[in-house]
Amino acid sequence: MARLYVTILVSVLMATTNCLADGWTTIRNGSVWLDTNGDTVQAHAPGFLHYGGRWYMIGEDRSDSWHPDVNMYSSDDLVHWRFETKIIRNGVTVPELGTRRFIERAKLMHNPRTGKFVVWCHWEGPRYAASEAACFSADSICGPYRLEWSGRPLGVKSRDCNVFVDNDGEAYFVSTTEENTNIGLFRLADDYLSAESHVCLMPGLRREAPVIVRHDNLYYMLSSACTGWAPNQCMLSVSKRLDRGWSQLEKIGDDKAFRTQAAAVIEIKGTKKTTYLYIGDRWMDPDLPSSKIIIFPIEFKDGKCIFEYRDEFRINFATGEVE
Structure with missing residues (x-):
């Protein structure tokens, strides 16, 4: 009973520390x-994906480093994450997953036209020779998900x-293409299940991990150089048009x-301001299965990005304010 009481007390104290009575939530990095x-x-x-008042997060389960399942979690404060399910499982969702194929960088969308939930991802094979993508869909957010398509898009x-889903509901798959040489933008069909067109955005610049944000009618793209698991300089590019x-x-x-x-960069629309939160992987810290997830506020203004790391910050999800 004493041990149970201590466990409950610690849980209450953690909740009180992270979600204060005045509506502020404290987010800490490094663990x-x-x-x-x-x-x-x-x-x-x-x-x-923000859906039904909760944040849903999907990502690689690297507990089996080179055969990751795709897990789903949900949270209302980006601090307390509830495990929902494995939405894509090796050898179950698709037989060749876990043997001839593995998944990286799974991303989730909701299609308002069809009501379906759609996942696009990097669909890879031994020695990264396949260089393909895959699309999965489900009727409910927690699945079950089924494979719709896999291969080299177009x-x-x-x-x-x-x-990236634009303000008009048009969806895009963006990836590093042609042996990590270019950044490619693929406009998706109305149902988000296939690619309909492709344009090369950054020929020969060898960028990866692209993230696109739209703010005040400008498009901002964050990306990194191709250095494997080793971190490198994040760089910004801006455009008035998505395709050029x-x-x-x-x-x-x-x-x-x-x-x-x-x-990812996620948008918090509050009653007083809109805040953007950068989310990045701190790979191999200390190893692949224990790589950290880092989150901190950033700002976009007049074609610039204020990109400053914070060990700790407070956010009010109702107002959108950050301290």
């Missing part, structure tokens, strides 16, 4: 995230990837991007 069961959160290279070699006109790369943050690689 491995634990879910509400006390298990390590396995959602590397995460993708996010015949283009594709690796590190992300998704991207500016020259500009350095942001420190020369190692605070030892992270971009996974």
Whole structure:
């Protein structure tokens, strides 16, 4: 009974510390995230979707480093994560997963036209020779998910990837293409299940881990160089149009991007302001299964990005304010 009382007391104190009565939540960086069961959160290279008042996060379960399942978690404060399910499982969802194929950088969208939930990801094989993508869909957010398509989108070699949904509901798959040489933008069909067109955005610049944000009618793209698991300088490009006109790369943050690689930027629309939160992977810290997830506020204004790491910050999800 004493041990149970201590456990309950610690849980209450943690909740009080992170979610204050005045509506502010404290987010701290540098530690491995634990879910509400006390298990390590396995959602590397995460993708996010805000749906039904909760944040849903999917990512690579690297507890089996080279055969990751895709896990789903949910949270209402980005601190307390509840494990929901494995939405894609090796050898179960698709037989060749875990043997001839593995998944990286799974990203989640909801299609308002069809009501379906759609995942796009990097669909890879031994020695990264396949250079393909895959698409899964489900009728409910927690699945079950089924494979809709896999291969090289429109015949283009594709690796590190992300998704972007514009203000008009048009969805895009964005990835590093042709042996990590270019950044490719693929416009998706109305149902989000296939690619309909492709344009090369950054020929020959060898960028990966692309993240696109739209703010004040400008498009901002964060990306990193291709250095494997080693961190490198995060760089910014800006454009008035999604399919062309991207500016020259500009350095942001420190020369190692605070030892992270971009996974997502999520938008918090509050009653007083809109805040953007950068989410990155701190790979191999201390090893692949225990790689950290890092989160901190950033700002976009007049074609610039204020990109400053914080060990700790407070956010009010109702107002959108950050301290």
